Amino acid sequence: MAAIIDVQHVNKAFGGLKVINDCSIQVEQGSITGLIGPNGAGKSTLFNIIAGSLPLDSGQVLLDGEDITNRPANELFHKGLLRTFQIAHEFSHMTALENLMMVPPAQAGETLFNAWLKPSLVSRQEDEVRRRALEVIDFIGLHHVRNELAGNLSGGQKKLLELGRTMMTDARVVLLDEIAAGVNRTLLGDLVTNIERLNREMGYTFLVIEHDMDMIARLCDPVIVLAQGSVMVEGSIEEIQNNPQVIEAYFGAAS
Amino acid sequence: MNELVFFINNVVIAGSVSGSIYAIGAVGVTLIFSIMRFAHFAHGDMMTFGAFMVLLLTTAFPGAGAAFGVPSALILLPLAMALTALLAVGIDKAFYKPLRAHGVKPIVLVIGSLGVTLMLQGLIRLFAGTSGQSLYVDDRKEIFRLALPFEGARAPVVITEPQLYLFVITLVAVIGLHLFLNRSRLGKAMRAMSDNPDLAQASGINTNTIVAVTWVIAGGLAAIAGTLLSLDVTFKPDLSFFLLLPIFAAAIVGGVGHPYGAVAGGFVVGFAETLAVFNWSVMLRPFRDSLPEWLTQSGNLAFVGTEYKIVVPFFILVVILVWRPTGIFKGKVI
Numbered sequence: 001m002a003a004i005i006d007v008q009h010v011n012k013a014f015g016g017l018k019v020i021n022d023c024s025i026q027v028e029q030g031s032i033t034g035l036i037g038p039n040g041a042g043k044s045t046l047f048n049i050i051a052g053s054l055p056l057d058s059g060q061v062l063l064d065g066e067d068i069t070n071r072p073a074n075e076l077f078h079k080g081l082l083r084t085f086q087i088a089h090e091f092s093h094m095t096a097l098e099n100l101m102m103v104p105p106a107q108a109g110e111t112l113f114n115a116w117l118k119p120s121l122v123s124r125q126e127d128e129v130r131r132r133a134l135e136v137i138d139f140i141g142l143h144h145v146r147n148e149l150a151g152n153l154s155g156g157q158k159k160l161l162e163l164g165r166t167m168m169t170d171a172r173v174v175l176l177d178e179i180a181a182g183v184n185r186t187l188l189g190d191l192v193t194n195i196e197r198l199n200r201e202m203g204y205t206f207l208v209i210e211h212d213m214d215m216i217a218r219l220c221d222p223v224i225v226l227a228q229g230s231v232m233v234e235g236s237i238e239e240i241q242n243n244p245q246v247i248e249a250y251f252g253a254a255s
Numbered sequence: 256m257n258e259l260v261f262f263i264n265n266v267v268i269a270g271s272v273s274g275s276i277y278a279i280g281a282v283g284v285t286l287i288f289s290i291m292r293f294a295h296f297a298h299g300d301m302m303t304f305g306a307f308m309v310l311l312l313t314t315a316f317p318g319a320g321a322a323f324g325v326p327s328a329l330i331l332l333p334l335a336m337a338l339t340a341l342l343a344v345g346i347d348k349a350f351y352k353p354l355r356a357h358g359v360k361p362i363v364l365v366i367g368s369l370g371v372t373l374m375l376q377g378l379i380r381l382f383a384g385t386s387g388q389s390l391y392v393d394d395r396k397e398i399f400r401l402a403l404p405f406e407g408a409r410a411p412v413v414i415t416e417p418q419l420y421l422f423v424i425t426l427v428a429v430i431g432l433h434l435f436l437n438r439s440r441l442g443k444a445m446r447a448m449s450d451n452p453d454l455a456q457a458s459g460i461n462t463n464t465i466v467a468v469t470w471v472i473a474g475g476l477a478a479i480a481g482t483l484l485s486l487d488v489t490f491k492p493d494l495s496f497f498l499l500l501p502i503f504a505a506a507i508v509g510g511v512g513h514p515y516g517a518v519a520g521g522f523v524v525g526f527a528e529t530l531a532v533f534n535w536s537v538m539l540r541p542f543r544d545s546l547p548e549w550l551t552q553s554g555n556l557a558f559v560g561t562e563y564k565i566v567v568p569f570f571i572l573v574v575i576l577v578w579r580p581t582g583i584f585k586g587k588v589i
């Protein structure tokens with residue numbers, strides 16, 4: 001299988017602090033790849049670099065063979081690369097449902113011409129978007145709060161809304177940044193099922209940052225361990241869990 | 256009846272005139288704030304710049320309006336709006352964008368905009384001189400005197416041509432802005448960006464385009480406000496600069512970042528100003544017999560003297576900030 005995301009020799013420093021150090025990772029098409037590592041390993045920074053939110057110092061990022069180094073996030077969205085945020089982002093002054101309806105690009109109602117002269121087209125398309133948004137909101141279990149302003153939702157609900165956004169469009173790759181943090185256990189199970197279903201049925205590729213090892217174990221293969229800004233090990237979850245280097249990185253050197 | 260005419264002339268019309276100018280100015284300030292999160296102090300001078308462009312263009316093309324039966328300044332206003340929009344985008348590229356790229360705090364942008372204020376004012380002074388000039392270069396200002404169809408109404412309601420245009424254009428601008436924000440892709444993107452810029456970008460919205468569009472709208476509106484104000488009185492290099500305080504008061508009263516609030520705020524401040532300096536003794540004249548003597552004897556019953564007009568927006572500002580810090584419409588997001 002081909003790598004849909006190919007990060008080659010990326011370096012990034014904040015002031016004197018070298019956060020990403022000659023890091024190269026590949027995400028296979030159709031996989032759910034996990035990205036783990038101790039705090040400060042550079043996971044989120046690497047995510048921001050791939051997602052176009054942060055310029056890199058040197059190196060290259062390829063999306064399906066196309067150079068996307070330092071391309072802005074909005075361009076990547078249209079190329080099918082979506083992300084969620086570690087601290088959940090939402091349009092706080094729109095309802096949860098409107099947040100989802102906001103996502104699909106190029107809606108007919110967005111031009112004055114159509115809005116006035118083709119009201120039937122606009123309302124038909126809007127109905128379709130609304131139906132899809134309602135399906136998604138059922139899917140992520142937020143049906144009961146669909147008409148609440150997104151800013152009033154709880155942290156966990158906002159996280160779910162983030163996942164919902166990625167389901168509103170035909171994504172190729174979705175970067176999930178700690179989607180499980182703050183989501184309760186029962187919901188977590190649904191979340192994992194949903195991610196698997198999206199992966200299997202819709203062909204989404206996922207790159208997942210996660211601290212929850214159960215979730216990583218259930219979901220991800222392969223898993224990449226990042227430490228001090230570069231890849232330490234890569235392999236299946238069993239290989240990772242039994243790797244002495246990883247154990248040392250997480251728990252410190254056995255004294 | 257004459258008292259009513261006096262009231263219409265001095266409060267209804269005068270208040271609507273300043274209200275409209277403040278409203279158009281405040282909408283620009285509020286849009287810039289909601290997208291870029293800083294108070295743009297150079298807005299008054301962008302207004303002056305727009306009026307200055309109209310002055311240049313009418314001098315260059317005298318008689319342009321005669322063919323259509325409207326003042327030349329009005330025919331050339333769209334061109335001046337385009338030039339001011341261009342200036343606004345240019346200023347952003349040259350001064351604000353580099354600052355934003357460094358991720359500075361909003362206060363640095365505010366100080367930067369003060370620098371732009373001084374620069375623009377200096378430039379306009381350099382080319383236009385410091386004296387007042389009429390924007391009616393080649394034609395004459397029409398003044399309409401409408402006699403009221405009531406018995407005993409001797410004085411007419413007086414309204415000038417630029418005032419009429421001001422009301423019409425304000426209405427069109429506000430409706431246009433409403434449609435733009437609610438019924439267009441860019442407007443929707445603007446609303447999204449004012450809510451959460453990072454998420455907007457991650458949802459495929461090109462934030463650079465939105466910033467440019469914001470400047471184009473703010474610049475165009477500034478040109479309208481500056482030109483119509485200068486048509487009503489005269490063009491002066493510092494005319495709009497002195498409107499900065501009431502305009503910011505209007506934006507804050509309406510809730511910063513809220514365009515409809517800015518419109519409402521503009522009229523609140525405009526009417527508050529005119530009502531505060533209005534001489535109420537005239538209105539009391541018909542009731543002279545039934546009122547106590549001390550109230551009717553005074554010839555001037557204004558709340559504040561005309562020369563202290565500028566304290567009114569200040570006062571409103573303080574009251575609003577204490578009573579409702581987020582403005583009457585709860586601003587921050589379009």
